Amino acid sequence: MEDVFVGQLMSTALHTVSSDTLVEEAAQKMLENDIGSVVVIGSDNQLEGILTTTDFVKVVAERQPKDETPVETYMTTDVITATAQDSVRDISDAMIKHGFHHMPVVDETEGVIGMVSTTDLTAYLSHIQTPSPS
Incomplete structure (x- = not known):
C-alpha cells in the first residue's frame, strides 16, 4: 500500500x-x-x-x-449499534457517516456485548500495516 x-x-x-x-x-x-x-x-x-x-x-x-x-x-436513545459479525469496513463507514467515536456491539440474545471505538479501528489499521519504524 x-x-x-x-x-x-x-x-x-x-x-x-x-x-x-x-x-x-x-x-x-x-x-x-x-x-x-x-x-x-x-x-x-x-x-x-x-x-x-x-x-x-x-x-x-x-x-x-x-x-x-x-x-x-x-x-442518546436512538443508538446505532453493530453486531460481532459486521465487517470492520461497514462499522468504519457507519462511524464516519454519523460522526461517532464509539459504537456499542450487541447480540440479539445477550444484549450489549462490547464497544468498538475509533481507537480500536486505529489499532487494527496499525496492525495490518507494517509498523514504522519496524
Missing part, C-alpha cells in the same frame, strides 16, 4: 478559541459544529492547548454545587 501522509488526511477547517473563552461558549461551538474538540490558540495563532469532549467529563464531575441532573436528560 502506498504511503499516505498526514497532510493528505488532515482537516484544515479548524475551530479555535482563545484561552479566556468560557467553557460554555466552547461547548456551544462544539455542538453547533458537531465536533469533538476545539484548538486553543494565542493571538499569534500558536497552539496553546486543546479542549475535547473528554475534558467536559471532568468539568461536569468537578462542578460545585452539583446539578444532580440524571443521565437520561442528555443521553
